[in-house]
Amino acid sequence: MKLVGGWWMVGSEWSLASVVAAVWVALLYIAGVPAYAGATSARQSDATVQKGNEAYQYWCATCHGRGPGHPGTVALTAKYKGALPGLLEERTDLTPQTVRFAVRRGTSIMPFFRKTEVSDADLDAIAQYLTRRASPRR
């Protein structure tokens, strides 16, 4: 395809269908969504969030799960004193950067995790899982 005067053109043939398709693709492009993103991207994203949930349950939930006996949740509850939920999974304000920072730098008595424990891919998935409810930001 090549860009001609703001319109993507397939080959040099113009037909109504290809114009419509070109407009559709252009609009998607302008909107910042790669062409053909659509449903595939949502599925990949769901799959990543699911993977992140699994990794979270294995690596994080023993301290950051719900209820007493989960020292991470107890600690965050004491830290925020109601201003934010103590349970990480209920937070809507986390960013992927914050999640990565906490896991790779540690904080207080929480140590950092190595890549043989939480791989970069796992960490990205956990970050997606914990930010799944985050307000969209542009």
Add this chain to the structure above:
Amino acid sequence: MPSRREFIQAGLAASVVPVAFPVAEPARVASVPNIAALSSHRLTHVVCDARFRCSQAVAIEAARLGLPVVSIDGDISDFWFNDLAPVWSTSPRAIAGLTAHGPLFCLERFGWDHGLRVVFRGVHRFEDGGHVEHSLAGPFRTIAAAHGTLVSDDWPTQLTRLLNSCAVTHDTASTTVRGVIESELERDSDDTLFSWVIAPKHAEPATARRA
């Protein structure tokens, strides 16, 4: 009946007065001087003069601390030409050692040309009767840490740790410490020996607190 947590806390920290051990500042996300920053403050070489047993002991301790050790026989020429000059010409970093005066004199001159200064100097004078007198001048924190450490026959080991921990600050202090070494050991030398750290001036301390 105490709960589980109460029992463990009692076991770990029961005391008549509340534990007033100096507590860290309220924990922040760990300030992490990264490896590069930590490494840049490490000594690139520890120079030991193989003629002296106490300097050999410094070499062993330095090696145990993972530091590169250079062994000379009183002459720093090879070390300078092959190892140090190339490093100092591009990125001068700190070195330390326990040597006779000659090597220190030369390295101090070379260092001057590259923006480095002697930031720690110890004079170790051997006396009759198995005594050694240590006179130290250097950063306040190093001098404070030296207190009580150079008073037995493991003083070279303790000295190595002091040299390694020498933070570059603008506060300087000095002290004189009188140490005793085991009289069975032969007196190591008639020479006075010198411990030293030569470092870039105005370097940031490795353990700067982050705001």
Add this chain to the structure above:
Amino acid sequence: MAVPPGVGTRDWETALRQFRRAAGESWVFTSDDDIALYRDAYSPLWGEPEERLVSAAIAPDTTEQVSAVVRTANQFRIPVFPISTGKNLGYGGSAPNLSGSVVIDLKRMNRVVEVDDKRHFAIVEPGVAYFDLYRHIQERGLNVWIDCPDPGWGSPVGNSLDHGVGYTFGAYRDHFHSHCGLEAVLPNGDIVRTGMGALPGAKTWAEYRYGFGPTVDGLFAQGNLGIVTKMGFHLLPAPQAYQTSVVTVPRRRDIVPLVDLVNELEHQALVGMPEYFSPLGGFGRPGPPPQELVALMQRPGGPTDEEFDQYARERNAGSWSCRLQFYGSPKVIAAHLEHAKDRFAAVVAGSAFQDGELLRFPLNAEQLDRVHKVAVGIPNMSIFSIGARTELNPSPSDGHLWFSPIIPKSGEAVLEAQRVFMDAFAKLGMPSMVSPFTMPATWMHRAFIFIMAFPISRSNVAQNQRTRTVFRELVKVAAEHGWGEYRTAPVFQDDVMAAYSFNNHSLLRLHEAIKDAVDPNGIVAAGRSGIWPRHLRRTRA
């Protein structure tokens, strides 16, 4: 890029290529960010030049890969340091003794090789966490328990190789003692299996520990002769029920018969881990200790036994308690509990029992919430509540360091340890971490561990320096009284080994002779337990 000490740059580059071929490109870590992940998160040297840092890390997946990595390391004399799950927090974490070492991270080797619930054993790789082994057992409905330490993320292999300990029954709590057979890669790359594992086709590797000839397994625990890649463990057949009962004795001197009797019950395998405490101790409740107690402690020469007893009577409390734990069928538990009561009634006037609830397995959710999980073999992370931020602990430290001397299992030894350490803290000019009510940990089933936790900071260097000075002083004080640490962080391992000095340090000299024979290039875990390779050994007078 960091280069290990004593290794030339060209050799290092060659070695890295060989490491990548052995373990895979993505499993050799050399970037600053990656190797920062191998710092000891609870390092008492955090941020200081003496902090133990690595130059690289390699994560192999099989014993053969470990062997290839070690052969390369030996060829170029590259110091290596094996870790399993790397969670030895308070005792050194994932950092080596020798800065600049290359960590061999065995977390990827996480296979549960075998679990048998008729002969009651397991064989696991180093990267298996207690959580993993527990899940493996639960998913298959196997009739065995694990014995785990407080945080479940540790490794049965790694924990036992540091003489780590747990919470359930008898010798199962002594994790190295309950191991049976191991496989290790030696410094020359050779792979050895001990015990029955040395007989090809034997099915008894994790059943009979001695095989034939001298057992060498102990040399790998807190040792540096090789890298363990598999280990067998004896497991406790799952009991049917569990019950606790707390016995309380009235007088201060009753601690002596209390401990004697509990020893008898424990060494006859009638009770599990005893948990000692004093009803008069603080239990970490908020606020200062009671005024009367402060006044009592300030009497010159300290309070007499009678004054302590008076204090206890005024509070209508006993002086010492012990939570006894019973495992077995309900009938057996009832019989053991009755026997315990009979023994106390005969020996300690005024002793009283308060029985807990009999819990039959499997526990329901409500019971699981209440029970002390590690006492029934369930791994979890709740221990971190102790140090973590809570309402009562709004400014937590960044970590801790354990000081853990072994004292005899007697009331007299406990009272002596209290006195000695309270004096030591007074001489050091700091508030005591020990009180007249401090009791030892009883994880080791044949010893008391008079354990204390020092806070660690990742921002306050002066505090850490003071901690290290105090720690070293306490190691000396303990040694003067015949008490040595059972386990310690790398920074103190020379100090602790120096205390084990019988016959001019003959034990260390023996370790060094073996080290020189098996690891002549001194590449594996140099400095572990104070055992250094020849080229890093101090000359002794």
